[in-house]
Amino acid sequence: MEALYTAEALATGAGRNGRVATSEGRLELNLAVPAEMGGSGDGANPEQLFAAGYAACFHSALQSVARAQKVSIADSSVGARVQIGANGTGGYGLAVQLEVVIPDLPHDQAQALADAAHQVCPYSNATRGNIDVAITVSED
Structure with a gap:
């Protein structure tokens, strides 16, 4: 790279x-x-920093995908929750929940944008296969 x-x-x-x-x-x-x-x-704490970074990075990826598809998502937002817990083998692991909000866009179209963003976001690419990442698309 x-x-x-x-x-x-x-x-x-x-x-x-x-x-x-x-x-x-x-x-x-x-x-x-x-x-x-x-x-x-x-x-x-590190989990707060990771949540802030992932939310910002994913939102940027979402905006990039929307621009490429000529879709306006001006009032969109991305929230991130990062959890830490014992992994069962003596160490710790992380899990992430991302909440994507794109008001005034049909749910299926918003979901498609979120799915596309998940493929290009550097944080998503870095964590894929390593930690659980759940993405929820909400209207508000």
């Missing part, structure tokens, strides 16, 4: 209770283990 862009980030401190920053300084966050996992919940 020929890289079009490279993002760099550095995690320091105590992992999930540390800090993360990108090399150019646009993103700098304190991290904390979620309260649901026994932590303070006073900072961001």
Whole structure:
């Protein structure tokens, strides 16, 4: 693969209770283990960052597919939920639920756009076969 862009980030401190920053300084966050996992919940966590990245990337793919098909999806949105849990073999795994909202578009057409976006989205391509990703298309 020929890289079009490279993002760099550095995690320091105590992992999930540390800090993360990108090399150019646009993103700098304190991290904390979620309260649901026994932590303070006073900072961001990797699952939130993954959810934000996947939602933005999938929405971009959705818009690209819609443009190519000359379909207007101006009021669309994509929400992402990322879950973490024990994988049964001593480690942890992730699962993702994406909710695609395209108001005023017939459900079948919205579903077709979401399915096409899932084929071109870099996050979808990276996770395919590795984690469960469920996509739901809603009208609102």
